[in-house]
Amino acid sequence: MNRPLCIGRPPEWWDTGDPGSRLALALCRVCPVRTGTTCQAGEPDPRPAGVIRAGVAYTERRTTCPICDRCGYPVDDRPDSRRQREGCRNCRAPQPRNWDRTFNGRRQYQAARYLRRKATDRNPIPA
Template identity: 65%
Template sequence: MTAQVIARCVGQPPEFWDTGDPGNRLALQLCAVCPARRDENCLVGEPDRKPFGVIRAGVAYNERGGRCPTCDCGYPVDDLPDARRQLTGCRHCRVPKLRSWDSTFMNRQAYQAKRWQTRKAKAKAAA
């Protein structure tokens, strides 16, 4: 009598295995300890000949079918490779650069000085 292998993904939301989902880190960890995983093959479900945009047997694939590296935080770096920019970390670790914020808004001292000048000009005009 053979024991039936129960995969760790059974009962979990299937969206976890689509790259870009917040559950990707859990999906990768479940695949890492799953008894249904054999090297880079998964015994559960239909095998993908060319997986893209999914996690299969603990390996994340981007939208073009290439392997995604794993970030230090545990999420896959699912951005497409681009020679014009260097990717540092996953979408959860990257902080966007808000250059428009720096140029649009003044620092506190400049704001207080401008506000004081405006109030002074209004008081002078009222008098």
């Protein structure tokens, strides 16, 4: 009798949002116990949600997740027709914040520097 490959592995890998889900998908694809879209390992899950079962990833809404072409992780983001997104949340580059909110202007920087120096100097500058 063949032994399932998921036995002895961390159960968190079979959640779609876990970093180990890519390895779980790969293990399920080559598992000797799997036949088609059913898996004889463990108890059958009639309505899977947010998990990987028999090499298929399911969303929280119980629909199948597409697999990202770049990184191989399940794309469990909710689709948003207002935005065009490239890839999934695992391989998407973070967006830099707005420059104006990140850095102060020259006058604001000098005012903050003056206040810091005033607070740290032993002999404060007379006002």
